[in-house]
Structures are given as C-alpha cells and as structure tokens.
Amino acid sequence: MTRDRVNRRRILQIGGSLVVVSGVGGTTAASSDHETNDQPTDADFQTRVAHLSPDAPNIDVYVDGERVREGIPYGTVTDYRDLPPGTYTIQVVPAGEDPAEAVLEETVEAGDVDSTLDGLLAVIGEVAAENQPLESLFLDDDNSPVDSGTARVRVLHASPDAPAVDVVAGENGDALFENVAFGESGYTEVPEGEYPLVIYPAGDRETSVFEIDVSLAGGTVYSAFAIGYLEPEGALADEPFEILLTEDSLPDEAESNEDEPEKEPETETKSGDKNAQ
Numbered sequence: 001m002t003r004d005r006v007n008r009r010r011i012l013q014i015g016g017s018l019v020v021v022s023g024v025g026g027t028t029a030a031s032s033d034h035e036t037n038d039q040p041t042d043a044d045f046q047t048r049v050a051h052l053s054p055d056a057p058n059i060d061v062y063v064d065g066e067r068v069r070e071g072i073p074y075g076t077v078t079d080y081r082d083l084p085p086g087t088y089t090i091q092v093v094p095a096g097e098d099p100a101e102a103v104l105e106e107t108v109e110a111g112d113v114d115s116t117l118d119g120l121l122a123v124i125g126e127v128a129a130e131n132q133p134l135e136s137l138f139l140d141d142d143n144s145p146v147d148s149g150t151a152r153v154r155v156l157h158a159s160p161d162a163p164a165v166d167v168v169a170g171e172n173g174d175a176l177f178e179n180v181a182f183g184e185s186g187y188t189e190v191p192e193g194e195y196p197l198v199i200y201p202a203g204d205r206e207t208s209v210f211e212i213d214v215s216l217a218g219g220t221v222y223s224a225f226a227i228g229y230l231e232p233e234g235a236l237a238d239e240p241f242e243i244l245l246t247e248d249s250l251p252d253e254a255e256s257n258e259d260e261p262e263k264e265p266e267t268e269t270k271s272g273d274k275n276a277q
Contacts, residue, residue: 045082045083045085045114045117045118045119046080046081046082046083046118046119046141046143047080047081047082047083047118047119047120047121048077048078048079048080048081048118048119048120048121048141049061049069049072049077049078049120049121049122049123050076050077050078050120050121050122050123050225050244051072051073051074051075051076051077051123052074052075052122052123052124052156052158052225052227053074053123053124053125053126053127053134054074054126054160054227054228054229054235054236054237054239055126055127055128055235055236055237055239056074056094056103056123056126056127056134057094057095058071058072058073058074058094058095059071059072059092059093059094059095059123060072060092060093060094060095060096060097061090061091061092061093061121062089062090062091062093062099062102063083063088063089063090064088064089065089065099068081070095071095071096072095074237074239075227075228075239075242075244077223077225077244077246080118083119087107087108087109088107088108089105089106089107089108090104090105090106090107090108090121090136091104091105092104092105092123092136103127103134104123104134104135104136106136106138108138116142116143116144116145117140117141117142117143117144118140118141118143118248119138119139119140119141120137120138120139120140120141120223121136121137121138121139122136122137122139122156122158122225123135123136124136124137124158124160124182124183125160125183126160126236127236128236130160130235130236131160131161132160132182132183135183137156137183137185139156139185141154141221141223141248141249142154142187142221143221143248143249145219146189146218146219146220146221146249146251147218147219148218148219148251149191149192149218150189150190150191150192150218150219151189151190151191151192151216151217151218151219151220151221151222152187152188152189152220152221152222153176153187153188153189153190153216153221153222153223153224154185154186154187154221154222154223154224154248155167155176155177155180155185155186155223155224155225155226156184156185156223156224156225156226157180157181157182157183157184157185157226158182158183158225158226158227159182159226159227159228159229159230159241160182160229160235161229161230161231161235162182162209162226162229162230162241163201163202164179164180164181164182164201164202165177165179165180165199165200165201165202165209165226166178166179166180166199166200166201166202166203166204166205167180167197167198167199167224168197168198168199168200168205169190169195169196169197169198170195170196170198173198176188176190176197178202179202179203180202190216192216192217192218192219193215193216194213194214194215194216195213195214195215195216196211196212196213197211197212197213197214197224197243198210198211199211199226199243209230209241210226210241210242210243212243212245214245217251218251219250219251219252220247220249220250220251221247221248221249222245222246222247222248223244223245223246223248224243224244224245225243225244225245225246226241226242226243227239227241227242227243227244228240228241228242229241
C-alpha cells in the first residue's frame with residue numbers, strides 16, 4: 001500500500017454518492033482563467049472533491065480564484081465535473097471566507113489525459129493537527145472498464161486517530177488490503193457479491209475496529225473512505241469512525257448533460273443503522 005500522490009494530474013473534486021446505492025453524478029464544465037495546452041476541449045477529464053477532515057468547517061473550493069464548489073460539509077463526496085487540461089491554482093477555503101483565507105493551496109498540472117482515469121481531491125487530517133495535520137491528497141480515480149462479474153474497490157485511510165489497518169472480507173476471509181496507514185490508498189478487484197468487510201488493526205485479528213456489510217455489483221468501481229475518530233468522545237469533533245462507500249463508475253455508464261445536486265453521502269454504522277450526515 002502506498003501513499004498515492006499524483007504528479008501527472010493533480011486535480012480536485014468532491015464527488016458524491018455513497019453506501020452501495022449511491023449514484024454517479026453528471027458533469028459540467030468549470031470555467032476559469034487558466035493556462036491551457038494544445039489538447040482539444042473534448043479531452044476534459046472528470047474531477048471531484050472529498051471533505052474528510054472531521055474538525056474542519058464546511059469548505060469552498062476555488063480554481064484560479066473562481067469558486068467552483070460551495071459549502072461542502074464534512075463527510076461529503078461530490079459529483080464529478082469536467083475540467084479542461086491546464087495549470088491551475090487550487091484553494092480550499094472555509095465556507096463563505098475570502099480566498100485569501102485559504103487553509104490549503106496548490107498549483108497543479110491537469111494534462112496528459114487518460115480517459116479511464118478521473119481526479120479526486122481529498123481533504124484529510126485536522127485543522128488543529130492534534131493527530132494528523134490538515135492536507136490535500138490528489139489521487140487518480142481508476143474508472144477503467146471492469147469485467148461484468150468483478151468489482152474494483154479503492155480504500156483510503158482518512159481516520160486521524162486510527163492506526164494502520166487491515167481490511168478483511170469476513171472474519172475468516174482474505175485480507176483485501178494490509179497495513180494501510182493514514183493517508184494511504186490502493187485498489188483491488190473482487191468477485192461481485194455481498195461481503196462483510198471487517199477492519200482490524202494491522203496484523204491483529206483479535207478485535208475488529210469496524211464492520212460493515214456491502215453489496216458490490218459487477219462492472220462497478222467503488223471507493224471506500226475510512227473517516228472519523230475511533231474515540232470521538234475525547235476527540236476534536238464528535239464524528240465517529242465510519243466507512244463512506246461511493247460508486248465511482250457504473251457498467252456502460254451513460255453520460256449526463258445536466259448536473260445533479262450535490263448530496264451528502266449516506267453512512268452505515270457498525271450496528272447497520274444508516275444516518276444522514
């Protein structure tokens with residue numbers, strides 16, 4: 001498992017849908033002043049944003065000084081939107097504040113487009129940096145085609161007070177991911193079907209950290225974000241540990257010409273109750 005930072009295409013987006021039944025959003029061009037290259041505009045790729053910092057307020061996202069995402073709450077993954085190739089200044093700002101108050105700012109290159117890869121900006125860590133400092137991860141979403149009987153799953157560890165973890169399919173099943181530390185991510189492919197996913201401290205199968213039942217459809221790409229605090233009572237924010245599961249790409253996905261409203265992802269707790277963020 002590696003800390004997946006993308007230099008070739010470091011983009012942002014907060015994508016939106018969750019927990020097995022979430023959907024893939026429509027697209028819209030983000031207009032801004034930026035340095036473009038010679039690639040045609042139909043080479044736009046999809047970008048999204050994930051607000052995964054439990055003690056951070058709602059955020060706005062600016063691209064080259066223009067606000068492109070507004071009032072994103074913690075625990076939200078936005079829908080995909082188009083972004084033309086070019087060089088951009090990306091700013092993450094507390095909602096309603098001036099871009100000069102940005103808590104994160106990056107200059108990123110958007111180019112060398114691969115139509116099977118989309119972009120994700122994940123805001124992780126803590127404003128107060130009690131366990132982990134606030135940072136942004138720029139990741140590739142691998143939405144390349146998947147066999148009809150197979151699901152592709154990406155995990156991202158974004159729980160500030162959680163140790164490195166193993167993700168296991170069932171209490172006595174195979175480890176899908178091993179020794180995933182905070183800020184690390186990776187993909188695997190599994191047969192379609194229903195799975196009890198159990199999260200353990202890395203190398204320890206005695207006591208689980210979290211359990212969730214998921215139903216993974218063939219030909220579909222998912223992201224599983226581990227967020228919140230293992231011990232919320234003494235944490236900076238009362239946000240318990242949970243898994244946000246997004247559907248990133250569906251089989252034979254049809255392109256939409258209209259934006260879908262951004263929505264907070266549905267969450268599932270260890271007891272199986274679903275709660276809106």
